[in-house]
Amino acid sequence: METKGLTGVFFYSPVNGKPDALDLADLATYARSLPEVGTTWDVSHLPLNDPDTIAQQIKKSEAQHIVIAGDTPGMVKSLFSRAMTAAGKDPEKVHLASFREHGISDRTQAERAKAVIACAVYGVPFDLAAQPEESSVHPDTLVIGGGIAGIQAALEIADANQKVYLLEKTGTIGGHMAMFDKTFPTLDCAACILTPKMVEVGQHPFIELMTTSEVKGVAGEPGNYKVKILKKARRVDIDACISCGQCSEKCPGTAPSEFDAGTAMRKAIYIPFPQAVPNKYLIDPESCLYVLNGKCGVCAKICPAQCINLDEQDQEVEITVGNIVVATGYQVFDATRAEQFGYGKYPNVVTSLEFERLVNAAGPTGGNITLRTQDKRGNWIFSPESDAPGRIALIHCVGSRDENHNAYCSRVCCMYSLKLAHLIKEKLPDAEVSEYYIDMRTFGKGYQEFCERIRNEGVRTIRGRTAKIEERDGQLILRSEDIEKDTLLEEPFDMAVLAVGLQARDDTPELARMLGLSLGNDGWFMEANYGSDPVNTFSGGITIAGVCQGPKDIPDSVAQGSAAASRVLQSIIRGTITQSIGELPLAGIESRARELCKRQEV
Amino acid sequence: MGNRVNPNISKELKAFGKGDWNDCFHCGNCTAVCPLSENGFLFPRKGIRHLQLGLKDKIAAQVEPWLCYYCGECSETCPRDANPGELMMTLRRYLTAIYDWTGLSKLMYRSKGLHIAFMIFLFTSVMAAFGIFAQWNHPLNEAGLVPINSFAPAHFIEFADQILLAILSFFLLSNIFNMFMKVVVKDKTVKIPIRMYITQIPKAFWHFATQWRFSKCDHKKFYWLSHFLTMSSYIIMFTLIVVFLDWFQTEEVHPITHPQRWLGYYVTFGLVFATLYYFIGRVRRKQEIFKFSHHSDWIFIFLLFMIAVTGILIHLFRINGMPQATYLMYALHLAFEVPMVVTFVAFSKWSHLAYRPFAIYFSGLKSAARKLQTSN
Numbered sequence: 001m002e003t004k005g006l007t008g009v010f011f012y013s014p015v016n017g018k019p020d021a022l023d024l025a026d027l028a029t030y031a032r033s034l035p036e037v038g039t040t041w042d043v044s045h046l047p048l049n050d051p052d053t054i055a056q057q058i059k060k061s062e063a064q065h066i067v068i069a070g071d072t073p074g075m076v077k078s079l080f081s082r083a084m085t086a087a088g089k090d091p092e093k094v095h096l097a098s099f100r101e102h103g104i105s106d107r108t109q110a111e112r113a114k115a116v117i118a119c120a121v122y123g124v125p126f127d128l129a130a131q132p133e134e135s136s137v138h139p140d141t142l143v144i145g146g147g148i149a150g151i152q153a154a155l156e157i158a159d160a161n162q163k164v165y166l167l168e169k170t171g172t173i174g175g176h177m178a179m180f181d182k183t184f185p186t187l188d189c190a191a192c193i194l195t196p197k198m199v200e201v202g203q204h205p206f207i208e209l210m211t212t213s214e215v216k217g218v219a220g221e222p223g224n225y226k227v228k229i230l231k232k233a234r235r236v237d238i239d240a241c242i243s244c245g246q247c248s249e250k251c252p253g254t255a256p257s258e259f260d261a262g263t264a265m266r267k268a269i270y271i272p273f274p275q276a277v278p279n280k281y282l283i284d285p286e287s288c289l290y291v292l293n294g295k296c297g298v299c300a301k302i303c304p305a306q307c308i309n310l311d312e313q314d315q316e317v318e319i320t321v322g323n324i325v326v327a328t329g330y331q332v333f334d335a336t337r338a339e340q341f342g343y344g345k346y347p348n349v350v351t352s353l354e355f356e357r358l359v360n361a362a363g364p365t366g367g368n369i370t371l372r373t374q375d376k377r378g379n380w381i382f383s384p385e386s387d388a389p390g391r392i393a394l395i396h397c398v399g400s401r402d403e404n405h406n407a408y409c410s411r412v413c414c415m416y417s418l419k420l421a422h423l424i425k426e427k428l429p430d431a432e433v434s435e436y437y438i439d440m441r442t443f444g445k446g447y448q449e450f451c452e453r454i455r456n457e458g459v460r461t462i463r464g465r466t467a468k469i470e471e472r473d474g475q476l477i478l479r480s481e482d483i484e485k486d487t488l489l490e491e492p493f494d495m496a497v498l499a500v501g502l503q504a505r506d507d508t509p510e511l512a513r514m515l516g517l518s519l520g521n522d523g524w525f526m527e528a529n530y531g532s533d534p535v536n537t538f539s540g541g542i543t544i545a546g547v548c549q550g551p552k553d554i555p556d557s558v559a560q561g562s563a564a565a566s567r568v569l570q571s572i573i574r575g576t577i578t579q580s581i582g583e584l585p586l587a588g589i590e591s592r593a594r595e596l597c598k599r600q601e602v
Numbered sequence: 603m604g605n606r607v608n609p610n611i612s613k614e615l616k617a618f619g620k621g622d623w624n625d626c627f628h629c630g631n632c633t634a635v636c637p638l639s640e641n642g643f644l645f646p647r648k649g650i651r652h653l654q655l656g657l658k659d660k661i662a663a664q665v666e667p668w669l670c671y672y673c674g675e676c677s678e679t680c681p682r683d684a685n686p687g688e689l690m691m692t693l694r695r696y697l698t699a700i701y702d703w704t705g706l707s708k709l710m711y712r713s714k715g716l717h718i719a720f721m722i723f724l725f726t727s728v729m730a731a732f733g734i735f736a737q738w739n740h741p742l743n744e745a746g747l748v749p750i751n752s753f754a755p756a757h758f759i760e761f762a763d764q765i766l767l768a769i770l771s772f773f774l775l776s777n778i779f780n781m782f783m784k785v786v787v788k789d790k791t792v793k794i795p796i797r798m799y800i801t802q803i804p805k806a807f808w809h810f811a812t813q814w815r816f817s818k819c820d821h822k823k824f825y826w827l828s829h830f831l832t833m834s835s836y837i838i839m840f841t842l843i844v845v846f847l848d849w850f851q852t853e854e855v856h857p858i859t860h861p862q863r864w865l866g867y868y869v870t871f872g873l874v875f876a877t878l879y880y881f882i883g884r885v886r887r888k889q890e891i892f893k894f895s896h897h898s899d900w901i902f903i904f905l906l907f908m909i910a911v912t913g914i915l916i917h918l919f920r921i922n923g924m925p926q927a928t929y930l931m932y933a934l935h936l937a938f939e940v941p942m943v944v945t946f947v948a949f950s951k952w953s954h955l956a957y958r959p960f961a962i963y964f965s966g967l968k969s970a971a972r973k974l975q976t977s978n
Contacts, residue, residue, distance in 0.1 A: 340635070340679065397629070402681035438629040467634030467679065481630030481647065488633065488641050 005038035007121050008063030010054075010080065012043050013070035013099070020106040022099065022113055027069065030114045034590075036121055038062055048076055054083035064089060067120040069097035069113075095120040102126055103529075115589040122597035129593040132540060132579035137223040137571050138322035142167060144215060144511070147175025148554060149546025150327035151197050152561030153568075157325075158206035160569050165319055166201060167229065168211045170258065172276035173198055175329055179259060179353065181360040183554055184419040185450035190554075191362075195275045202277040211278065216316065218514045222540030223322045223577040233312040235283040235291075236269070240307035243271065243279055247299035247308065255287035261353045263382050264364035269299050269308075274362065283310070322577060323541045323568040326525060327561065328511065330502040330547040333399030333406065340468040341398065341498055346476060347372040347380045348389070348495045349469060351398075352416060355497045358382060359423045369427055371494060388428050389494035393478055394421060395466045396437040400501030408522050410501030411551040414441045417499045418451055421459040434460045434491075436480050444553065462489070469496055502551045515542055516580070524550045535564045540580040543567045608658040615653070617712040618699070619692025620894040625684040626650045632676035632686040637818045638669055642969050645669065646676055646686035649693060662700050665785045665968075667693040668954065668961030671829070673819035674890025688894050695896065698953055701777040701784075707949040714897040717945070721901065724941040732933040740925060748920040748928040749853055759936075760847040766943065767844050773948040778960055785964045794971040802970060806963035815962070825891070828879050833955070835872025836906075838865055843939075855921060866917075873910035877903050902951050908938040 009031045011024045028040040039061040046053070058066065068080055073096045081091040097113075097120035099105070104113045119126040139162055143154045146168035154166045166173065178198075180190040201207055210231060217228040253268030260266075268287040271279060289296035290310045300308040335343035335351050343349045348371055350358070361367035363382075370386035394417045400410040414437060421433045440461065442448045455461055466480040475492040482489050504523035512519050516539045518526040525544045528536040535543045545564040546557040571577040608614075612624065626647070633639050633647045645666035652660045670690040677687035699708040710717040732754075740752045750756075786794065809815055813833065817826040842850040842865065849862065856862050881903050883892040912935035919928040946952035 397681075401627075401629075403683040404679070404681065438627065464630035464634065465681070467631045479634045481633040481644065483628060483630050483647075486644065486648075488639060488644060 004035055006062060006064040007034075007036045007038065007067060008058065008061050008065070009037055009040045009067045009069055009097075009117065009121070010043050011040065011069050012048065012073055012076055014044050018106065020108070022104070022107050022110060026110065027113055027117060031067075031069070031117055031121070034118060034121055044070075048079060051079050051083040051086055054080060055086035058083060058087040058089060065093040065095065065121075065123075067095045067097055067117065069099075069117050069120065071098075071100050073098055095123055111586045115586050118586075118590040119593045122593040123600070124593045124596045126589075129596055130589045134576040134578055135221065135223045137541070137575060137577040138225075138320055139163065139572050140165065140319070140321045141323045141325065141568050141572075142225070142227055142319065142321040143325045143327060145169075145175070145327035145329055145546070145548070146173030146201075146209075146211070147327060147329045147546060147557075148177045148194060148197075149329070149548075149557040149561040149564075150175070150325065151194075151201055152558045153325045153327060153545050153565045154201060154207055155197060155204070156562050156565030157568055158204045160572075161206060162569065162572055164207045165321065166207055166209050167213050167215065168209070169214050170272065171211055171234070171282040172272045172278070173201060173209065173211070174273075174276070176353075177554060178273065178275070179261065179360075180356055181363075181423060182419055184415045185444070185446045187419070187422070191275060198275065198277040202279075209278065212282065215511065215514060218324075218516075220320075222542075222579050223571070225321050225324060225541065227319050227321060227324070229317050229319060231315045231317060233283075233285070233314050234280075235285075235288075235308060235310055235312045236281045237307040237309065238278055238280045240305050241280040242305050242307075243281065244304060245271075245281075246302050246304065247281060250298050250302055252296065252298070253284075253287040253289045253292075255284055260357045260364055261351070263354050263357045283308075323543070323571060324515065325543050325545055325561075325564045325568060326511070326515065326517070326537075326548055327545045327564070328505055328508065328548045330551070331505045333410075333500040333503055335398060335498050335500050337405060338398055338402075338498070341395065341466070341496070342469045342471065343498060346469065346471050346496075348476060349498065350495065351498050351500045352394075352413070352420065353500065355420055356416075359420065359427065367427070369424060369431075389431065391432045391491075391493045391495075392424055392434070393466070393476075393491075393493045393496045394433070394435045394499060395478075395496060396435065396499045397465060398498040398500050399503070401438060406501055406503055406522065408551070409441060410503075411441070411443070412553050413499040413501060415444075415447055415450070415553065417497070418442075418454045418459075420497060422454050422457060425454075425457050425459060432460070433458075434462060434493075436462050436464060436466045436478070438463075438465050444555070464489070502547055504548070508548070515539060517542065517544075520550075522550075524548065535560055535567060538580055541571065541577050605657050606659055607656040609656045611656045611658050611661065612653060615692055615696055618695040619688060619896055621685045621689040621692055622682075623650045623653055623684055623686075623689050625682045626654070626686070627682055629681060631679055631681060635675050635679050636670070637673075637675070638671065638815055642972060643669055643965055646690050650684070650686060650689060653689070661693070662697070663784045663788060664693065664697070665961045665965050666690075667697060668958050669815070669965060670694075671813070671816040671819055671825070672891050673816075673822040673825055675819070675822070677890045677893075687890060691894075694954060694957075695898070695951075697781075698950065698957070701780045701957075702773075702949055703776065703780060704773065704949070706945075710945060710950060711896075711898060717897060717901060720945060721905075721941045724944055725937045728937040728940050729933055732929075732936070736929070736933070738926065738929055742923050742925065743853060745854065746923050747853070747855065748923060748925045750851055750916075750920065750928070750932065751853060753925075753929050754851075754932055756847045756851040759851070760844070763844045763847065766940070770943065770948045774953060774956055777948065777953070778956060781957060781960060782964065785961075786967065789968070792968050792971045792975065794967050795974070798967055798970050802963055802966040805966050806959050809962045810959035813958075828876055831872040832876035832880075832906075835869045835876070836952075837955075839869045839873070839909075840943075842869075870910055870914055873906055874914075877907040877910060881907070898946075898950050902942075902946060905938050905942040905946075909935060909942065912938060 024042055031037050031040050080094050084091040097117045099113055102116050116126050119129050141157050142165045143150045144167045146166055154164045158164045177190055177194050183190050212232040212234050213229050216230045218225055220226040247269045248267045251267040251269045254265045256262040257264045257266040259273045269281050269283045271281055285291040297310055300310050332353055341349055357363040365382050365384040368384045369388055371389050372380050372382055373386045375381050396413055396417055399405040417435055424431055424433050442451045463483045464481040466478050468479050470477045476496050478491055480489050517537050520526050525548050527534045527549055543564040545560040630647055633644050639645055643666055667690045672687055672691055674687050677685045695711055699711055736753055740749050743749050813830055884895045887893050912931050915931040
C-alpha cells in the first residue's frame, strides 16, 4: 500500500501555561519529516465543537489516516471520527498519540513524544515498538539492604533454590523492624515475627550474607551486572567466633548503641543485639582504641578462640549477578531540624524511635518507661530506677506534611503513635497520654478500629499540631490549638515523644547514580509505574522494595519484597531479561514501528 | 445570626493582598505559635476557616486581624506555606474597606490607578492653592532667616488643618462606629454592662500609646521599635501641625535646648529611619512581613519619606536665607501631607492607628463581659 503523504497529524494539546510544556511546533516538524505524513495542523486553540471545520481541513489535504496527538486526545476522538465521515473518509482510521498515557508531561521528554507520534502514524502500539531487547540472565541475585523487605525478597528467591547475595551495611540484618517493640494493629511482638526470618537467612544454603558491606560500583548490563562490593573489616572471624562475650566485657571503648537509637551505650567490640544475625562480635573502628591510636588490643589477648584480628583490612570483592533488588530502607527525620520542639535541648523530648527502645523489654531500662535523668557524672541517661512520667504527649507529623521539611505524609506515624500510646497505657495505666495530630491517618485493614480502641483506652487525642515546646520549672509546656474545642492549649507534660517521619537515606543519591535509577522529588527511588508496576525500575533487572520506594508500613514492605522476588524469579525462569526501558532511541522505535507496520500489512 | 455564604470572597480578597489560604489544612500551628492569640480571640487559623467557607458576615465582624501586629512567625512556620500572616494583613485592608461606608477605601485598595490619581489630584490642588493665594516674595528678617509666617501664616494653616481634621474625624469616627456595630453590637453572645465601657478605657489607651502587645512578639522586638518610632513620630508631627502650629512654626530659631527643636529632630529621625527601613525591607523581601507589598504600602512609604525630606529642606533653606526654595518646599511639604492625611488616615493604611486601639478596647470589653458571664 502506498502510504506516502497520506497521513495527517492534528495536534490538540491546549496550552497549560507551563514554561516547560512540550514544543508542539518542534513535534510537528518531526511529524512532517516522516514520509507518510503529508500535513500537520495545530488545533489547540480551536474550541473543537464542530466536526465540519475539521472535515474541511481533511478534505483539503489528501489525508486518508489521521493521528490526533496531544495530552489526552481520547477526549476528542469521536469528534474527529465524525469529521472523517463528513469528509468521506474511513472513520476508523483515526489513531491516537496520547502523551499522558505514556508518561510525557514536559519538554525533557520530547524524544519520547516523537516516538509516540511515530507509532501512531504507523498504527503500531507504542509498547510493542518500544519494547526493550531481551538478553540472557545470570541466575544469581544481589539484594541490597537487610531490613524486612530485603530479608523477605532474599528468602523468596532463595527458597526457589536460587543463589542470593544479601548485602548489609551494618553488622547485622534486621533493620529498623528489629528495634520495634510491637507491630500495629495486631500488637504482635516485632521480634517474634522478624527473628525467625533472620535466623532462616543466616542458615539458608542459597543465601550468602555479606554484613558490614556496601556497594562501591556497578558495571555491566541487565542480566549481567558486575558489582564491586567493599567488605569493611569486621576484625572478628565470623567462622571462629563463639560469641562468648569475654572481649566485650573487658573492652574499654564505648559508643552510643545504634540499635538502642542512642538511648544506651555499647562497647567498641559488640553484638548489635542478642538476636543479631550473624550472632558474632564485630569491632567498631570509630570507638576502638586500638584502631584509633594503636594502644589497647585487650580483646585479642583474652579471646579464647583467637578469632580477633585487629589489623584486618577492608577488602573489595566483585560479584556477578543477573538481578539486583534494592531494599535500602530509610532514615528517620532529624528532629533537631524542627527547632520548635527543642529536641536535643530538653532531655525529655525524645523521638519515637528512642521511645520505641524505651518501652522495649530489651531496651535500656528493661521496658520501664522512665524519665531521662542525670547520672553522677552529669550525663543524661535512661535508668530503670528513675521516676515514671505522669503525663506524656505524642506529637504527630514531625518533619512530615510540612513544606519546611518533608511535604509528604510519612504514613506510619499516626499508627505507631497510637501503638506507643497503647504501650504506655499498658505499662503505666495511670499516665495521662495525649496525642496531638493534624489528621488521623488510619489507612489499613483494621487500623481505624485500632484507633478507636486506643481512644477507648483513655488516650486523649487532640486535633491540632503542637506549635512549640518550652521548658518551665522542669516541665515541658506544649502550646497547641485544640481545633475541635476552639481553644488554645498550654499544657504541662513530663515527656514529649516526637513522631518523626521517614525520609530517604543520605546515601540514596549515590546509590541511584551507581545503579542508574532515578529519584522522585521527595528523594525516594522512582518506580516504573506507581500504580501498575511498583517494584520495577526503568533500569532492566533492578527492582525496588520496601520504604526506599516511599514510606510504607511493615505489611506493605513485606508484600513489596515478595513482589520484587517474583520479578527476579520470572526472569531467571524465563532465562532472559528485558533491557532497560528507555534505552531504545527514537530512531530505533521509529524503524521498528515501520517494520511492524509492514508486517501487519503482509 | 444567620450565616450568609459568599463563595467568591476568596477571589474578592485577592485585590487586597496575597495569600494561598486555600492551601491551609488546619493544623492549628499558626494560632498556637502566635504570641498574641488567646482564648476567645484565636487567630489566624479561624479566620482562614471563615474565609474558606465564605462566611462574609463573620469575617466582617472579626476583631482579630487588628490584634495581630504581623511578626511573621506564623508564616515562617506554616507547614503549608499558606501565609497566614499575610492573610491577617489582607484582612486588615479588607476590613478597612468594609468599615468605610463611602466606598472610597474599597476603590483605592482595588485600583492602583485610582489611588494614584486621587493622590495627584490632592497634590496639585494644594500646590495650586499656594500658587494662587500665597505671597512668594518676602525680605529676610533681621536674623537672616526666611520669614515663614508671612508666606503661610501659622494661624491660617492651623485653621485649615483643623477644618480638615474635623472632616476626617467625622469619616473616621463614623467608620469606627461601623466597626463597633459589627464587632460588638451585632455579637449577641455577649452582653456588655455599661460600666465596662469606662473600666476598659485605660488598657486600650496604654496599648495605643506604647503598642505593648507588639513587643510580645518573640524575637521581634526590633519590629516593635521601628513601628513605635514611626507611629510616635507621626503622632507628634500631626499634633504639632494641627494643634500647636503657632508654637511650632516660629520665626526665630530656638536654641538647641528648646523642646521645639528636640521634637522636630525626633520626628525627622523617626520618619527618615522608618521609611528607609520599610523601603529597604520591601525591596529586599527577605523578612516574612515584607514579602508582599500592596500598592498602598508603596504609596504610603513614598509620601511619608517625601514629607520627612521636604521638612528637612524647609529647615535648611530657611536658615540659609533662600526664600523661594523655602516656600516651594513648604508648599511641597503640605502637598505631600494633605494626600497622606486625607486618604490614609480615614480610608487606608493609617486608619489602623484608630482601629487597633479600638479593637483592643472592644476585645477587652468582650472578654471582660464573657468572664463576668461565666462567673455568674
